[in-house]
Amino acid sequence: QQQVKQSPQSLIVQKGGISIxxxxxxxxxxxxFPWYQQFPGKGPALLIAIRPDVSEKKEGRFTISFNKSAKQxxxxxxxxxxxxxxxxxxxxxxxxxxxxxxxxxxxxxxxxA
Amino acid sequence: xxGVTQSPTHLIKTRGQQVTLRCSPISGHKSVSWYQQVLGxxxxxxxxxxxxxxxxxxxxxxxxxxxxxxxxSSELNVNALLLGDSALYLCASSLHPDRNYGYTFxxxxxxxxx
Numbered sequence: 342q343q344q345v346k347q348s349p350q351s352l353i354v355q356k357g358g359i360s361i362x363x364x365x366x367x368x369x370x371x372x373x374f375p376w377y378q379q380f381p382g383k384g385p386a387l388l389i390a391i392r393p394d395v396s397e398k399k400e401g402r403f404t405i406s407f408n409k410s411a412k413q414x415x416x417x418x419x420x421x422x423x424x425x426x427x428x429x430x431x432x433x434x435x436x437x438x439x440x441x442x443x444x445x446x447x448x449x450x451x452x453x454a
Numbered sequence: 455x456x457g458v459t460q461s462p463t464h465l466i467k468t469r470g471q472q473v474t475l476r477c478s479p480i481s482g483h484k485s486v487s488w489y490q491q492v493l494g495x496x497x498x499x500x501x502x503x504x505x506x507x508x509x510x511x512x513x514x515x516x517x518x519x520x521x522x523x524x525x526x527s528s529e530l531n532v533n534a535l536l537l538g539d540s541a542l543y544l545c546a547s548s549l550h551p552d553r554n555y556g557y558t559f560x561x562x563x564x565x566x567x568x
Contacts, residue, residue, distance in 0.1 A: 345496075347496075377559075382561065383561050383562075384458070384544050384546075384559030384560050384561045384562050385497065385544070385559050386559065387557065387558075430496050430497070432496075440510075441487060441499035441502060441510055441512065442497075442499070442557065443499075444496030444497050444498070445496050446494075446495055446496050447494070447495070447496050
């Protein structure tokens with residue numbers, strides 16, 4: 342059972358454009374939703390995270406939008422740059438208690454000049 | 455400050471063999487978790503250890519085992535390797551097992567089973 346569904350599988354965006362990646366979750370007990378960025382040969386690195394008490398969180402060019410009623414959250418990358426080309430994973434967990442991160446299958450983003 | 459250190463970086467093993475992967479957490483981090491990342495997929499949880507005790511286990515067969523040492527480093531062992539065990543094995547450390555929002559991942563060990 343896949344608890345976190347991520348789309349699209351791959352994404353090509355022009356430099357300066359907006360990249361949008363979507364995730365949907367099933368477990369209503371999840372209360373921590375991070376996004377990870379992974380470059381080839383590296384482990385995932387935390388990019389930005391949100392909790393369900395807010396609907397949006399912005400850090401620089403990266404924004405998470407969260408819709409609790411729809412059980413969906415998304416990552417927006419504004420002014421996308423070639424250096425943003427990587428694989429992005431959404432994840433979810435229960436922040437209190439011994440619960441591991443559940444990851445989506447990932448989105449491979451390519452930003453072309 | 456050193457990040458999460460994993461060794462070896464790459465490994466090639468034959469079916470049926472056994473393998474041991476190693477992880478050193480960030481200084482001060484007492485919890486270590488192991489994840490398996492198959493090519494083209496997201497990481498899948500294998501184990502979590504805290505203070506040398508197993509705190510969680512994912513849906514993996516008994517061929518997978520792990521332990522944590524007094525210095526909080528950890529080993530992941532996989533016996534009777536199958537071709538399907540080929541993956542990137544990631545170690546993540548955090549201050550406390552209940553605070554997985556502080557996860558930091560290592561660069562992983564790429565295991566290839568032939």
